[in-house]
Amino acid sequence: MTIEKRGAGLASEVKERMGVDDAAKHLGLAASTLNKMRGEGRGPRYIRLGGRVFYRRQDLDSYIERSVVETADSRVAAA
Numbered sequence: 126m127t128i129e130k131r132g133a134g135l136a137s138e139v140k141e142r143m144g145v146d147d148a149a150k151h152l153g154l155a156a157s158t159l160n161k162m163r164g165e166g167r168g169p170r171y172i173r174l175g176g177r178v179f180y181r182r183q184d185l186d187s188y189i190e191r192s193v194v195e196t197a198d199s200r201v202a203a204a
């Protein structure tokens with residue numbers, strides 16, 4: 126991979142990173158709830174850089190998908 130391509134990839138990843146407040150909004154949670162979940166080892170994957178915490182949009186969206194609960198009615202509707 127060339128330096129230019131790698132730099133473009135890193136810039137894209139940085140753009141997709143969110144701080145705790147933005148990540149909590151994306152999930153529809155309070156920042157304190159997200160902090161508590163992280164402290165308990167629950168919730169979406171995160172990145173710790175120099176004492177700061179970041180979330181990637183793809184990890185938040187994946188967490189939302191994994192949180193979907195199927196009900197008897199939703200399974201019937203999908204059939």
